[in-house]
Amino acid sequence: MTLPMEMETQRQFQVDLGNLMAFNPHHSFPPQPSSRDELVAECLQKGTELVQAIADRLFNLPSTEDVDGPLVKLPSPTTRLPREKHLPKPKPPTKWELFAQKKGIKNRKKDKIAYDEQTGSWKRTYGYDHANDEDNVPIIEAKMTDEPGEDPFAKRRENKKKKIEKQEKNQLKNLKQAAKVGGLPSHVQLAATTLPITGSQAATKKVNKDELGNVAGLAATATASGGKFDKKLPGEKPPKHEGKYRKFLPVAEGTGIGSQEKEQTQRVLNKLISENSHEILNVNKAITMYNVKKEKKRSNLKGKASPTPSKLKPQNKSLKKSSKKGSFSKGKAKGN
Amino acid sequence: MLQVKTPKSHKARRELEKRAPKLVETGKKTLILHGTKTSSVLNAILTEIFHLKKGSAIKYSRKNENIKPFESGGETDLEYFSQKTDCSIFVYGSHSKKRPENLVIGRTYDHHIYDLVEVGVQNFKSMESFMCDKKLSPRVGSKPFIAFVGEGFETVEELKHLKEVLIDLLHGEVVENLNLAGLDHAYVCSAVSSNKVFLTHCALRMKRSGTIVPRMELVEVGPSMDLVVRRHRLPNESLRKEAMKTSREKPKKKEKNVVQDAVQGKYGKIYIPDQKLGDMALPNKAKGVKRERREAKVKNEGNEPASKKKKEGSG
Numbered sequence: 001m002t003l004p005m006e007m008e009t010q011r012q013f014q015v016d017l018g019n020l021m022a023f024n025p026h027h028s029f030p031p032q033p034s035s036r037d038e039l040v041a042e043c044l045q046k047g048t049e050l051v052q053a054i055a056d057r058l059f060n061l062p063s064t065e066d067v068d069g070p071l072v073k074l075p076s077p078t079t080r081l082p083r084e085k086h087l088p089k090p091k092p093p094t095k096w097e098l099f100a101q102k103k104g105i106k107n108r109k110k111d112k113i114a115y116d117e118q119t120g121s122w123k124r125t126y127g128y129d130h131a132n133d134e135d136n137v138p139i140i141e142a143k144m145t146d147e148p149g150e151d152p153f154a155k156r157r158e159n160k161k162k163k164i165e166k167q168e169k170n171q172l173k174n175l176k177q178a179a180k181v182g183g184l185p186s187h188v189q190l191a192a193t194t195l196p197i198t199g200s201q202a203a204t205k206k207v208n209k210d211e212l213g214n215v216a217g218l219a220a221t222a223t224a225s226g227g228k229f230d231k232k233l234p235g236e237k238p239p240k241h242e243g244k245y246r247k248f249l250p251v252a253e254g255t256g257i258g259s260q261e262k263e264q265t266q267r268v269l270n271k272l273i274s275e276n277s278h279e280i281l282n283v284n285k286a287i288t289m290y291n292v293k294k295e296k297k298r299s300n301l302k303g304k305a306s307p308t309p310s311k312l313k314p315q316n317k318s319l320k321k322s323s324k325k326g327s328f329s330k331g332k333a334k335g336n
Numbered sequence: 337m338l339q340v341k342t343p344k345s346h347k348a349r350r351e352l353e354k355r356a357p358k359l360v361e362t363g364k365k366t367l368i369l370h371g372t373k374t375s376s377v378l379n380a381i382l383t384e385i386f387h388l389k390k391g392s393a394i395k396y397s398r399k400n401e402n403i404k405p406f407e408s409g410g411e412t413d414l415e416y417f418s419q420k421t422d423c424s425i426f427v428y429g430s431h432s433k434k435r436p437e438n439l440v441i442g443r444t445y446d447h448h449i450y451d452l453v454e455v456g457v458q459n460f461k462s463m464e465s466f467m468c469d470k471k472l473s474p475r476v477g478s479k480p481f482i483a484f485v486g487e488g489f490e491t492v493e494e495l496k497h498l499k500e501v502l503i504d505l506l507h508g509e510v511v512e513n514l515n516l517a518g519l520d521h522a523y524v525c526s527a528v529s530s531n532k533v534f535l536t537h538c539a540l541r542m543k544r545s546g547t548i549v550p551r552m553e554l555v556e557v558g559p560s561m562d563l564v565v566r567r568h569r570l571p572n573e574s575l576r577k578e579a580m581k582t583s584r585e586k587p588k589k590k591e592k593n594v595v596q597d598a599v600q601g602k603y604g605k606i607y608i609p610d611q612k613l614g615d616m617a618l619p620n621k622a623k624g625v626k627r628e629r630r631e632a633k634v635k636n637e638g639n640e641p642a643s644k645k646k647k648e649g650s651g
Binding site: 018019020021022023024025026027028029031033036039040043044046047048050051052054055056058059060063066068069070071072073074077079080081082083084085086087088089171172175176186187188189190191192193 | 338339340341342343349352353355356357358359361364424443444445446447450459479480481482483484485486487488489490499500503504507510511512513514515516517518519522524526527528529534536538540548549550551552553554556560571576578579580581582583
């Protein structure tokens, strides 16, 4: 009697061999269990039944003997679980691949080594010291079209550089396209670099740690209290110049101190005076004054030669006098 | 301005390739972490889950202030950790007055929260409290049996959800070939009432039954606990559809040493290792092959007499 019963129950179990999982949806536990131990025992008993049901199926699968034990090929799981990440997206074709497809261009394989005509030996097709390297020729024959004063070697080097730059640009464009679709190869990342400041071509230089620290220090001390009462950030160092730069000396004279402030200011004054003592005469000004005088003298002479109205004469004189006086006073001021 | 960044070392490249989305996924990693406050019970649970999942789990031991999985804005840290550790299941423990011994189990899809189940833990019994043979203790990485008992898992929506999450958490790696000798543990989950699930971890004892199928016996080895379902959040339908996608095609393995020829058809190269005839063991040692005693004597004359002399001297 028990055997058919077991068979029946087994049929009712949902078994997922791929996950080694079984589910008995028909058993219901009493709403008020008598005791914890009983409940646990019941669970274990039901669990054993289920595990047995899985094992029945599992051990009847065709197995292959291995050193460590029988190996069984599991079917794929039937309970569907969500993926961890999206399905991999295919890489979109590059611009060249599209073009080649349109034109029917097919890739053909090149040998890894090629015959080098220059040296008469076999060399690698690409890379360092490769065969038939046009840029590695000792002599370039002059052509009629050559411009004089131009280095053909430098020109070739520059051309190569340009070619590489162009290729890099194209590559980046293709990668950007791939990134848009999400089909970027797993090992490539497109990282944003700092943007150049508008108006300049070069990207801004990355600020290093010390520079940042200096700026942070300046910002921290730019308060009325010099950052004295501000909250310190974790890892913030104390400012390098702590305290005041200027020292105020006592104005009132005390015993033994003397008049320090007076001395200090006098020292500064003396220094200034002694520095400028040798050039009391402002040469530039003197020259201009001399020139002006000369001009006026010449014009006066002209005036004497030509008949001029007598009304202007006294006016001229008065002007001369005033200018002379001004210059004198200025000179005096300088001297002091 | 964009800059192409590629790994500098081959190791880094391999690491990135491991993290790349795959056609067929085999296993998910679990991140175990806790909030600002945890009780000793919760600490024990988290460490024991970590032990059970060893090899495919990462445990964080610092407090996390900003993680509140159910609240908007509280998942940013979690998503960041998921990205950082490449884990797609997380178990988050927290303890508060409102929700004591709280455990949030959730999954992520593309490093964004996919679904969440919150359970309270009661009647926890740790591994140490079970007295059992050390022989029985499950090995790291072996595939467990999972048994679900009770109609609650089919009728109550929360439990149905919890069942799916528990399968994902416990089922281990998806494998194609399984060694039957390596089966050694099982999880039994039973829906005791409409919101309570009794979860226990058992070791397997296989007994002879006279047929190919051994008789299974379960021995509780712990941990065991009651999970009371509190809150849960199902994934939204479009995300679910997206996450359930599978591909028909299998990842192709590169075919090596096989060439298609127009005239000869398919032909391949076979590499045979060098035959080491000298090291080969002979099936039986015929008389002719054996060394002659006399020969051996002559060969060993240099050192053997010395030992003999010694013996004589002592005797």
